Amino acid sequence: DVKVTQSSRYLVKRTGEKVFLECVQDMDHENMFWYRQDPGLGLRLIYFSYDVKMKEKGDIPEGYSVSREKKERFSLILESASTNQTSMYLCASSFRVWEGARRTDTQYFGPGTRLTVL
Amino acid sequence: AQSVSQHNHHVILSEAASLELGCNYSYGGTVNLFWYVQYPGQHLQLLLKYFSGDPLVKGITGFEAVFIKSKFSFNLRKPSVQWSDTAEYFCAVNSGYSTLTFGKGTMLLVSP
Numbered sequence: 281d282v283k284v285t286q287s288s289r290y291l292v293k294r295t296g297e298k299v300f301l302e303c304v305q306d307m308d309h310e311n312m313f314w315y316r317q318d319p320g321l322g323l324r325l326i327y328f329s330y331d332v333k334m335k336e337k338g339d340i341p342e343g344y345s346v347s348r349e350k351k352e353r354f355s356l357i358l359e360s361a362s363t364n365q366t367s368m369y370l371c372a373s374s375f376r377v378w379e380g381a382r383r384t385d386t387q388y389f390g391p392g393t394r395l396t397v398l
Numbered sequence: 399a400q401s402v403s404q405h406n407h408h409v410i411l412s413e414a415a416s417l418e419l420g421c422n423y424s425y426g427g428t429v430n431l432f433w434y435v436q437y438p439g440q441h442l443q444l445l446l447k448y449f450s451g452d453p454l455v456k457g458i459t460g461f462e463a464v465f466i467k468s469k470f471s472f473n474l475r476k477p478s479v480q481w482s483d484t485a486e487y488f489c490a491v492n493s494g495y496s497t498l499t500f501g502k503g504t505m506l507l508v509s510p
Contacts, residue, residue: 320503325498370441372442384449388444
């Protein structure tokens with residue numbers, strides 16, 4: 281079974297603090313993703329990485345950065361936390377799978393970190 | 399850009415009722431389609447997926463989904479729901495090379 285773990289289930293931080301959210305996967309997946317989940321908005325992609333030291337912006341990267349120094353670990357960084365970053369943060373990972381000329385990756389999710397910024 | 403529309407934000411059913419959750423997407427090319435489920439207090443889990451072949455896909459715990467290319471739809475169905483199906487359901491789409499685009503989710507409440 282794929283195992284994606286996140287460092288904390290619940291986190292409370294103050295406005296202006298630097299926040300690190302850690303994600304680790306144990307299946308040697310190339311791709312890793314960070315989403316935020318908000319009621320009524322579904323999941324929105326913040327950043328993703330398709331290889332070590334590589335990163336790509338998702339749909340809502342503002343206020344966030346990421347780091348991928350090792351294949352199994354993908355960190356999300358809030359440089360200066362704000363109250364509008366209060367949310368559930370989900371990490372996911374996937375293999376790069378080819379069926380002919382077509383990609384058919386499947387993403388697997390961690391349990392999430394519920395971050396509250398006061 | 400792709401978009402995914404889930405028709406209902408909240409659905410309330412009695413046990414043994416039939417379920418159909420709608421999902422429509424905007425991309426006109428070849429797509430990969432997914433339904434994920436999030437049970438209360440649990441992480442997001444893959445329910446079923448469609449890449450190619452038979453447009454009727456069967457997933458875990460009696461769920462199935464049907465892909466209708468002409469309608470850009472991938473609706474989730476279950477003939478008889480149980481109280482344990484209470485969860486939030488997310489439809490997601492990608493076009494192979496791209497990242498997943500999720501719908502806003504449908505919260506299903508099944509009353510015993």
